[in-house]
Amino acid sequence: MSVYKESFFRIFRSATGEPLRRFFENRHGRISAEMALERSGAEVIDRLLALALIEYDRDSGVYRLDDRVERFFDEMLGAVEAPHADWLFTLIDELKRQIEGYYKVEDTHKSGEFLRRICRLLGSCHSRMQRHLEDVKSAVDYDYRAGSDYEVKLVKLQWHLDRSRTYGQAIADLDHLLKNDGFFQFHQGIEVLSLRRRLLQCCGYVGDALVDIYQSIEEYLNRILKDHARVQKLIRLRGLIERHEHLTSTNIEEISREAEGPWFRGIQLRTLLAPAVVDAQPEVLERVLAKAGVIRPKERERKVEIEEPGSEALPPVIDWMELFEAFSRQSEDLFTFLGKASVEGRPLTDEERLDGYCAIISNEEWMTAHEAASYEMATEGEWEYAVILPRGERSE
Amino acid sequence: MNPEAPTIARRIFTRLCKGDNLLLSRNGPGDDADLFIRLEAEEEACRAYFEVLGFQLKKGDNYFHFAAEEEPQINVENKLERVIRLVKLLDFLSSRVDSFGEGQIFSASVLAGRCNGDPRAERFLEEAGKGNNYAERLEHLLQSLVRQGYLSEYDPSRKEYRVLSAMNYLFEFADRIAIASEEEASEE
Numbered sequence: 011m012s013v014y015k016e017s018f019f020r021i022f023r024s025a026t027g028e029p030l031r032r033f034f035e036n037r038h039g040r041i042s043a044e045m046a047l048e049r050s051g052a053e054v055i056d057r058l059l060a061l062a063l064i065e066y067d068r069d070s071g072v073y074r075l076d077d078r079v080e081r082f083f084d085e086m087l088g089a090v091e092a093p094h095a096d097w098l099f100t101l102i103d104e105l106k107r108q109i110e111g112y113y114k115v116e117d118t119h120k121s122g123e124f125l126r127r128i129c130r131l132l133g134s135c136h137s138r139m140q141r142h143l144e145d146v147k148s149a150v151d152y153d154y155r156a157g158s159d160y161e162v163k164l165v166k167l168q169w170h171l172d173r174s175r176t177y178g179q180a181i182a183d184l185d186h187l188l189k190n191d192g193f194f195q196f197h198q199g200i201e202v203l204s205l206r207r208r209l210l211q212c213c214g215y216v217g218d219a220l221v222d223i224y225q226s227i228e229e230y231l232n233r234i235l236k237d238h239a240r241v242q243k244l245i246r247l248r249g250l251i252e253r254h255e256h257l258t259s260t261n262i263e264e265i266s267r268e269a270e271g272p273w274f275r276g277i278q279l280r281t282l283l284a285p286a287v288v289d290a291q292p293e294v295l296e297r298v299l300a301k302a303g304v305i306r307p308k309e310r311e312r313k314v315e316i317e318e319p320g321s322e323a324l325p326p327v328i329d330w331m332e333l334f335e336a337f338s339r340q341s342e343d344l345f346t347f348l349g350k351a352s353v354e355g356r357p358l359t360d361e362e363r364l365d366g367y368c369a370i371i372s373n374e375e376w377m378t379a380h381e382a383a384s385y386e387m388a389t390e391g392e393w394e395y396a397v398i399l400p401r402g403e404r405s406e
Numbered sequence: 407m408n409p410e411a412p413t414i415a416r417r418i419f420t421r422l423c424k425g426d427n428l429l430l431s432r433n434g435p436g437d438d439a440d441l442f443i444r445l446e447a448e449e450e451a452c453r454a455y456f457e458v459l460g461f462q463l464k465k466g467d468n469y470f471h472f473a474a475e476e477e478p479q480i481n482v483e484n485k486l487e488r489v490i491r492l493v494k495l496l497d498f499l500s501s502r503v504d505s506f507g508e509g510q511i512f513s514a515s516v517l518a519g520r521c522n523g524d525p526r527a528e529r530f531l532e533e534a535g536k537g538n539n540y541a542e543r544l545e546h547l548l549q550s551l552v553r554q555g556y557l558s559e560y561d562p563s564r565k566e567y568r569v570l571s572a573m574n575y576l577f578e579f580a581d582r583i584a585i586a587s588e589e590e591a592s593e594e
């Protein structure tokens with residue numbers, strides 16, 4: 011924690027950071043003018059006073075941090091320790107001694123001095139009571155929230171509870187003294203009356219606040235115990251799940267059967283899409299669901315052009331099983347027909363076209379079927395072929 | 407019965423019936439906290455109004471949610487799977503975030519640091535989150551919890567998250583699970 015404090019005070023200039031840290035660490039003690047000057051030097055003290063970071067109490071002759079600055083430091087660093095209430099017990103004892111001294115002396119001058127001391131003590135008590143309460147509050151909150159060790163938390167909160175109770179006892183003593191002591195009942199000095207009234211108000215306020223603090227500590231203690239038990243249970247449950255013993259060793263199946271709420275809700279279509287889109291455009295809905303991860307997206311489909319080409323551009327399709335029928339239907343322009351023919355989705359090569367043509371016309375069936383054909387036949391070596399003239403020439 | 411529509415009915419319905427976030431937390435981000443206070447003030451009126459429409463307004467420990475009549479339920483096997491996922495998630499967060507619970511603020515960077523070299527945490531992140539490395543998987547998991555309303559982004563620049571009251575909904579399930587040996591010990 012000290013390292014953390016030191017690093018925090020680096021935000022100030024080196025000359026002022028260190029003295030401020032000392033003032034903060036000794037905020038519950040008494041820093042007299044001599045001590046302050048000896049430790050920090052007059053120049054630094056003057057600068058801190060000018061910047062309103064510290065204040066000087068002329069009556070008691072002590073320096074202390076400005077209240078706002080002290081609160082800021084507390085908030086930034088976290089008050090880690092609920093302060094002891096010893097100072098208040100000591101102050102009450104001192105107050106009693108001064109009151110006793112006031113009654114004992116007969117000299118008016120001396121009794122006036124006692125009275126001034128009593129007023130100074132009451133003033134000091136008033137300013138410190140509020141600060142002490144804030145310290146207790148922040149310490150309780152800090153120790154509840156910080157750290158993960160539940161046992162340490164429990165110990166610290168128990169410790170804060172004890173200290174808060176001691177402080178409450180001291181406040182009750184002060185309240186009793188102010189209400190019942192003869193000095194405060196009979197002394198009618200305006201300053202004493204005013205201080206007594208303010209202190210009694212403050213005692214009432216601090217008493218109420220302490221009750222709240224006791225309750226919050228109790229609540230924190232219960233929560234910590236509950237959280238601690240839950241964490242231990244979760245660790246055990248995880249172990250059972252890993253060993254696949256959760257169904258036999260716990261009531262997890264029963265809990266699952268009865269479970270309801272958002273964590274267990276089935277997939278339900280919740281969409282801002284218009285109902286018309288949901289009902290009439292299933293493909294849009296499907297895309298939305300896929301995008302949301304509700305369904306698995308389909309593989310992107312390739313778009314196929316289905317525009318039909320003109321009848322002239324459409325190549326004839328040859329079924330190899332009915333090869334002869336396919337060709338025999340072509341009584342004219344067989345070679346031209348083969349030029350347009352498509353086999354297995356591709357046009358015939360020149361070689362295939364020629365081979366096919368020759369094979370067809372040398373087929374016996376072809377020959378029989380086309381005995382009366384007007385084709386002029388010719389032979390060349392082993393090859394016999396039909397001589398097909400262009401349409402115009404043939405008709406002539 | 408013809409209950410008058412409470413003034414916040416529309417906002418409540420929109421908030422609790424759309425998207426992934428179906429829980430309204432007392433310490434929720436944005437308008438949620440305000441809406442929660444208003445719903446708490448008009449709780450009975452809203453409950454009566456939505457009941458007519460077939461929605462039950464359910465209140466837990468600082469959170470609200472709807473339970474619809476005839477709402478689609480998953481089968482017991484899937485429910486069991488989700489309870490197991492819930493236990494693993496709570497165990498992961500409770501063991502690695504200081505004082506993990508409603509209102510707690512934690513840093514994703516610190517959590518990621520604690521997961522480094524922790525085989526249990528790494529195994530959990532492999533199952534629970536998507537990403538190329540453990541930090542990305544953790545980020546994915548936390549963002550998923552933000553979307554479902556169990557966490558809120560407290561300081562995005564520092565990757566800090568706040569635990570919302572809706573987390574109590576998950577804790578309630580964990581609290582209801584009883585371990586046989588513990589029960590026997592408590593009976594003895």
